[in-house]
Amino acid sequence: MAKLLALRMRGIRSIGDEEHVIDFLDPLTIIQGPNGTGKTTTIEALNYITTGALPTGKLATFIHNNKLANKNRVDALIQMKFISCDGREVTATKRMASVIKGAKSTNKSDEYTILIKDKFGNETSLSSKVTDFNKEMVNFLGVPKAILDNKMIKELETEIRSIDAELPYLKGYIQDKINEKQKLEHYLDKIEENRKKIEENNKSSEDMQVQLELVRNKLADFEQVQIKLAGLKPQVQMYREQKRSLNVPDFPGTEDDIRVEISKLLNSQDFNNAETERQTIEKEVVKVDSELLETSKKIREHQNDLNQASADDIRRKDLVKERSDLSKQVNLKYGIIPDADLNTVLLKKKSVMDVELVDFRKSVQKEQEEITNVVNQAREIIATQKSMETMKKSELSRLAPAIAKLEFELSKAETEDSAPAISQDSVPLEDPPVNFPMGVRRKEDYTNGYADGYKSGYITGYSRGYADGRVLQMTTLRKNLEEKKAQKASLLKEVEEIRHTLPQHQAELEENEQKRAKLNQEARSEEQRKTIEINELNEFIKQLLQFDSKLGNLKDNFDLIDSLKRKIEQLNESMQTLQNKKAMLERRMTSISSKQHEKRVLEDQLKKMEITQQLAVLEPELAKISAQFQSCEDLKKKEQSLNKQCLDLEHAVHRMSGEQGELSKRVDEIRRKLSEARYRDAQKAYRDKFIEKVCRMKSIDDLNKYWKIVDDMIIEFHRTKMEQINYILQDLWAKVYQGNDIETIKIKSEAVGKDEKKKSYDYSVVMTIDQVDIDMRDRCSAGQKVLASILIRIALAEVFGGHCPILALDEPTTNLDSEKIDNIAITLKRLIAHSSSSISSFRSNGNSSNSNQPNRRNLQLIVITHDQRLVDHLYLACRPEYTYGLSKDETGVSHIRIHQRLMDSQALYNA
Ligand SMILES: Nc1ncnc2c1ncn2[C@@H]1O[C@H](COP(=O)(O)OP(=O)(O)OP(=O)(O)O)[C@@H](O)[C@H]1O
Incomplete structure (x- = not known):
């Protein structure tokens, strides 16, 4: 059974440096004390040391306050001695500290310790660094752990989840491995297939090269045939065309018969005479043709000249009309008699207008100067009057306070009847007293009146002097006031006069300014008008001069036109005569050409016969050579096809060789990939993980049952x-x-x-x-x-x-x-x-x-x-x-x- 032996506390809550030691009694320990003396603190300390639970406010408020202790560092201690449930003596110690550095306060817990002494006096110690202090305390006290959580199952489930997350990857690797292997096999098959194809292609290529050699040898033999064909083909073609162009019937006899016929015809008298005449007529026709050509050329030249002259004439007439219209317009505008020399008249008129414009400008300038002078004078007068008015007004404004001041002093002087009390001691002799009336303070008053009385050194004298001074002062004030008032009246009058005359001057100024503006306006428009007139006149003169210059170039060419027309008529007549002559010669030629025709037909028939004979020899030869050439063409085609096949095979071999390289690279790549650990061991890893998962699931089942x-x-x-x-x-x-x-x-x-x-x-x-x-x-x-x-x-x-x-x-x-x-x-x-x-x-x-x-x-x-x-x-x-009794002192x-x-x-x- 566990049993508490003692509790030692220091630096906790209100417990200061003095340690509180409680030796627990069995069965009852009474701790007594009034409110706020630290009873709950004892319970909190017990709770903290046994369970680790801190009261609200955490460590900061749990440790004795630094301010109260008046220390920057307060060390706290809770130590509990007890008999553990298995009979060992245990001392558990927790140390904490609160430290203030500047404005910053920190609270820290030191390492917690547990000292265990067994019944033989052997001691062992545990530190919170290596063990869970609170858990150990609960074990020592023998308090049963209340909750069995399902943490283990959760952990197992988490592990299964992580295995589940891993399995698809491993499966993926296996699948990848299978895929890669399939790819590898496929590439290897492809490489083998390509290798066979390359071999086959190389063999076919060699066979074709042999065939190609044979074809090429045959083609070399055909070269002669080709040359022959190249010569024969155009020759036959030419003969055929010649035969076609000979549009004569076949001669019904032999070649010799035709030659006899031709010789007979050439030796006949009629043929020879006709031939001589034909030659003469031909010469005549050539001559007429050349004359006709010459004449028609001349007609064309004359016709061109005539056209040019006519066009010039039309242009000249138009210009004459335009000039006459312009002259009429000018005459009408300026009232010039129709027969006068217009250019001279206009030039004179222009010089007159130029002079008029100059005169006008001068007169306008003069008028402007005059009126500007008047305006400037008026402005000066107005400016002078205005400055006078301002001056007078400022004088008046200065006068007003002076008058007011004089009036005030006068009324003040009139109301003061006796001299102010004054002691001789307190008044300096040299200067007038400052609190004397205004008038007396003036230097001259002082010397003339008041000073006499005052200087006597007696009050009576001072009073008399003062009275005299006052009379004098008032007289002076009145005189000054009158003067100022008169001055003011005169100034007001002058200002009034200025005010009266100023509007008149301003009206005059405005009137003259308007006049000047009007004069300027009129002068401008008049000058504009005159300038426009002069410009217009200039324009007329310019146009007339242009007409005259154009007309000067276009002379009257009526005679020329007439002579050209006559020449053309004569030449046309000559043309007609020549054409008639040519027609007559042609008619004569036709009459004598039948013999010639006969001779030509015979010659053509002879020629046709010769060509037919030639063709009879050449055409079979051409057919033969063409047939040979056709087989040569077939050979050429075969050569081309073989060449193409060889090239195709070569390309295929190249392409497949390239493909082989690429496939080999891929094969290497796949082999390298498959040799990686994740692929190599994928199946084993997957199997292991799967087994792990199954085991975990089994464990969960078992744990669930246990749970x-x-x-x-x-x-x-x-x-x-x-x-x-x-x-x-x-x-x-x-x-x-x-x-x-x-x-x-x-x-x-x-x-x-x-x-x-x-x-x-x-x-x-x-x-x-x-x-x-x-x-x-x-x-x-x-x-x-x-x-x-x-x-x-x-x-x-x-x-x-x-x-x-x-x-x-x-x-x-x-x-x-x-x-x-x-x-x-x-x-x-x-x-x-x-x-x-x-x-x-x-x-x-x-x-x-x-x-x-x-x-x-x-x-x-x-x-x-x-x-x-x-x-x-x-x-x-x-x-x-x-x-135990708790108490608290006055320091808390x-x-x-x-x-x-x-x-x-x-x-x-x-x-
Ligand atoms: N960190 C601290 N430093 C100094 N004094 C503190 C600190 N925290 C609390 N105290 C003071 O400690 C005193 C003891 O408080 P505690 O709660 O233990 O008193 P109590 O005897 O249980 O009072 P009551 O009977 O009223 O509940 C209070 O007066 C409180 O002001």
């Missing part, structure tokens, strides 16, 4: 424990609660959530009234609530304490009335008294055969309270060797003292 059993056991365990708790609760309530309203209380549990693997329960505390269970929440008093919670804690500790029968109660009597405090005290007393025996013995109707009864235990109780009544009860009941630091007597602890509250 089910454990879960059922937990449910059973839970049910049993709840029954035990409720049994104890019922018993405790009956003993402690004195009222007769609530019969008993119990904890009700209900399973929530549908997840079988995450079973959880909702708990509620119910009270039984008239055999009916009612939820206690919000239906009971604060006292009933506190009582119920203490009893529940006792029951829970009783049932779940396991090998750790230690119960610490913090303020168990809060909100309880004195009667209930007494009852709680009695209950705790009984609990302690019977802790060494079976708990059933302190139940009123204990039934030792009940399966719900918990086991025997040695309860160690720690009661932390401020309640003196409870302390009194417990002290008297258990008579502990000592109690807690202190702990041991009290041997009850009175000492009572003194805590009187201090």
Whole structure:
């Protein structure tokens, strides 16, 4: 059984440098103290060292405040010594520190340690660096671990998931490997196939080369045939065309007959005479033709000249008409008599107009200058008057305050009748007193009047002098005022005059400016008009001169036209004569040409006969050679085809060789890929993983079965424990609660959530009234609530304490009335008294055969309270060797003292 021995604390909450050491008593330790002295701190320290749970606010607020300690570093310590559930002495130590550096504060925990001493005094230590401190503490205290989670199954499921994620990859590798192998086989087949094809192609290529050689040899023999054919073909063609062009019937005789006929004809007299005449006529015709040509050429030339002359004449007439129209227009415009020399008249008129324009400009300039002078003078006058007015006004504005000031001084002087009191000592002789009236302060007044009186050094003298001075001063002021007023009147008059005359001058100025503007406008438009007229006249003169120059170039050519027309007529007549002559000669030629025709026909027939004979020889030869040439053509075609086939085979071989290279590369690549570990070992890896997965799944099945059993056991365990708790609760309530309203209380549990693997329960505390269970929440008093919670804690500790029968109660009597405090005290007393025996013995109707009864235990109780009544009860009941008393000093630091007597602890509250 675990048992607490001591707790040592420093630097926690209100505990400062002075260590709090609590040596726990068995069975009861009482820690007593008023509010805020550190009672809960003790419970929190116990909780932290045993479970690692920190109160809200974390480490920062748990460690004693640096400001309160007035230190930049506060070191905190919690150390608990206890007997572990297996009987060893264990000392657990946790050290923390709060450090302030500048404005920054840091809190840190040092390494936690556990020192274990076995019954032989051998010591071993554990550090939080190598072990889970909290887990170890729970083990040492023997508190059973409440929850068996399904972490293992989860881990297995996670592993299966990761295997499941891996398997497709491995499968992929296997599939890849199969595919790659298939590809490899395919490429190897292809390489073999190509190799065979290349061999076949090479063989075919060699055969074809042999055939090609044969064909080429034959073609070399045919070259002569080709040359012959090339010569014969055009010759035969030529003969055929000649024969076709000889459009004469075949001669009905032999070649010699035709020759005899021709010779007969050539030797006849008629043929010779006709021939001579024909030659003469031919010469005549040539001559006439040349004359005709010459004449027609001349006609064309004359006709061209005539056309040009006619066009010039038309142009000249048009110009004459245009000039005459222009002259009429000009005559009409300027009133010139029709027969006058227009150019001369216009030039004269132009020079007159030029002079007029110059004169006009001069006169306008003069007028402008005159009126500009008038305007400028008017402006000067106005400017002078305006500046005069401004000057006068400023003089007037200066006069106004001077007059006002004089008027003020005068009225002031008139109202002052006696001299101001003055002591001789206080007034300097040289200067007039500053507080004297204005007039007297002037230098001349001072010397002339007032100074005489004053200088006498007597007050009477001063008064007389002052009176004289005042008279003089007032006279001077009046005179000055009159002068200023007269000056003002004169200035006002002058300003008025200026105001009167200024508008007249301005009106005159405006009138003259308008006149000047009008004059400028008129002069501009007049000058424009004159300029336009002169320009117009210039234009006329220019046009007339242009007409004259054009007409000067186009002379009257009537005679030329007439003579050309006559020449053309004569030449036409000569043409006609020549054509008649030529017609006559042609008619004569026709009459003598029959003999010639006869001779020509005979000659053509002879020629046709000769050509026919030639063709009779050549055409069969051509046919023969052509036939030979045809077979040569076939050979050429064959050569071409063989050449092409050879080339195709060569290309195919090249292409396949290239393909072979590419295929070899792919084969190498696939072999390299297949030699990679992931492909090489893919099947094995897949098999291993698959086996792993199956094993894991089997494990999950087993674990699920195990889980089910454990879960059922937990449910059973839970049910049993709840029954035990409720049994104890019922018993405790009956003993402690004195009222007769609530019969008993119990904890009700209900399973929530549908997840079988995450079973959880909702708990509620119910009270039984008239055999009916009612939820206690919000239906009971604060006292009933506190009582119920203490009893529940006792029951829970009783049932779940396991090998750790230690119960610490913090303020168990809060909100309880004195009667209930007494009852709680009695209950705790009984609990302690019977802790060494079976708990059933302190139940009123204990039934030792009940399966719900918990086991025997040695309860160690720690009661932390401020309640003196409870302390009194417990002290008297258990008579502990000592109690602990907590107090707090004026600096807010807690202190702990041991009290041997009850009175000492009572003194805590009187201090
Ligand atoms: N980090 C800290 N540093 C210094 N003092 C602190 C710190 N945290 C809390 N305290 C003070 O410690 C005192 C003890 O608090 P604790 O809760 O332990 O008192 P208590 O005796 O349980 O009071 P009560 O009976 O009122 O519950 C309080 O006065 C509180 O102000």
